Amino acid sequence: MKQSDWKDKLSAVYSTNPDFSVQPDEETQLELLAPAKQNLIVRIEKKNRGGKVATLVQGFVGSDDDLKDLAKALKTKCGVGGSSKDGEIIIQGNLKDKVHDILREMGYRAKKG
Numbered sequence: 001m002k003q004s005d006w007k008d009k010l011s012a013v014y015s016t017n018p019d020f021s022v023q024p025d026e027e028t029q030l031e032l033l034a035p036a037k038q039n040l041i042v043r044i045e046k047k048n049r050g051g052k053v054a055t056l057v058q059g060f061v062g063s064d065d066d067l068k069d070l071a072k073a074l075k076t077k078c079g080v081g082g083s084s085k086d087g088e089i090i091i092q093g094n095l096k097d098k099v100h101d102i103l104r105e106m107g108y109r110a111k112k113g
Contacts, residue, residue: 032062035107042100043113054082055096057089057103057110077102 041058057074060067064084071084074091078098082091091099096112103110 032066036109038108040103040108040110041113042096042103042110044094044096052092053094055091055093055099057091057099058087058113060087060089073106074099074102 038061039059041056043056043058045054045056046052057070060070067084067087067089071082071089071091074089075082078091078093078095080092080095082089084090100110100112
């Protein structure tokens, strides 16, 4: 357990036993599925973006680092900015067809939504 992670210590039960130590729960790490087994959905969204259009890639199963790596590859190949969080990738602009084609070339099962 990290010393600075005080929120995890709030749910711990303390004992007067001097040999007692808090055992952290094992973190459930999402296992990266093979690209051929991923079902990604590529769609366009305008809501809550100040009138700007963004391309969303949803349905990725894997760790945050893997999601960031995929987002970086997509942003580089499209030549635009974007971000990745909460299991989805946001690419700036209306690039649904291009992102779909790139994902298919990388071996992902992607469909337009």
